[in-house]
Amino acid sequence: EDKVVQSPLSLVVHEGDTVTLNCSYEVTNFRSLLWYKQEKKAPTFLFMLTSSGIEKKSGRLSSILDKKELSSILNITATQTGDSAIYLCAAPRGNTPLVFGKGTRLSVIA
Amino acid sequence: GAVVSQHPSWVICKSGTSVKIECRSLDFQATTMFWYRQFPKQSLMLMATSNEGSKATYEQGVEKDKFLINHASLTLSTLTVTSAHPEDSSFYICSANPSGRRVYNEQFFGPGTRLTVL
Numbered sequence: 001e002d003k004v005v006q007s008p009l010s011l012v013v014h015e016g017d018t019v020t021l022n023c024s025y026e027v028t029n030f031r032s033l034l035w036y037k038q039e040k041k042a043p044t045f046l047f048m049l050t051s052s053g054i055e056k057k058s059g060r061l062s063s064i065l066d067k068k069e070l071s072s073i074l075n076i077t078a079t080q081t082g083d084s085a086i087y088l089c090a091a092p093r094g095n096t097p098l099v100f101g102k103g104t105r106l107s108v109i110a
Numbered sequence: 111g112a113v114v115s116q117h118p119s120w121v122i123c124k125s126g127t128s129v130k131i132e133c134r135s136l137d138f139q140a141t142t143m144f145w146y147r148q149f150p151k152q153s154l155m156l157m158a159t160s161n162e163g164s165k166a167t168y169e170q171g172v173e174k175d176k177f178l179i180n181h182a183s184l185t186l187s188t189l190t191v192t193s194a195h196p197e198d199s200s201f202y203i204c205s206a207n208p209s210g211r212r213v214y215n216e217q218f219f220g221p222g223t224r225l226t227v228l
Binding site: 098099101 | 144151152153154156203205218219220221222
């Protein structure tokens with residue numbers, strides 16, 4: 001059965017901390033892994049990873065894929081209260097739509 | 111570009127009534143759209159794949175007679191929750207890929223519709 005597993009499920013940090021969110025996957029015909037940020041509404045796209053070992057970066061966020069370990073991490077440096085959200089990891093199973101992990105609920109407190 | 115809208119953004123209805131939710135791709139055509147459901151503190155669960163001009167493909171455990179999907183044009187898919195019950199209360203989200211792009215690429219999500227059934 002295809003699945004995406006995220007850890008931790010929730011995390012509370014102080015502003016300025018660095019956090020690492022984990023995602024592992026087992027999907028048929030793996031093609032890509034995607035990270036999304038969900039606040040109160042629908043998810044917004046962060047990264048799509050297809051190649052192992054190549055870091056993708058956007059401001060304080062970065063992500064990398066390890067195909068050998070079937071996993072990915074999402075790093076957020078110098079966290080801010082605005083980073084508080086649910087971070088979702090997803091992978092399409094073959095050529096079909098996304099299988100989502102349960103998400104990591106990040107709370108950044110001032 | 112690649113904006114997806116949903117209407118309504120929230121709806122409250124009485125048990126037994128039907129509710130229609132629209133998903134539109136505003137600046138691209140989408141032969142395929144996807145409907146997800148998200149219960150509180152849970153992740154998104156795919157309900158069905160909506161195909162323009164043909165029948166939708168439903169995930170295991172999703173009742174096709176209860177969740178009617180119509181994809182009548184390249185920019186519009188509708189989800190109708192028939193004879194809604196309180197357990198159908200959830201956040202419904204659609205997503206779409208521009209036609210010609212493979213589904214394992216980035217998907218563009220609508221803002222979601224929160225359905226509350228009293």
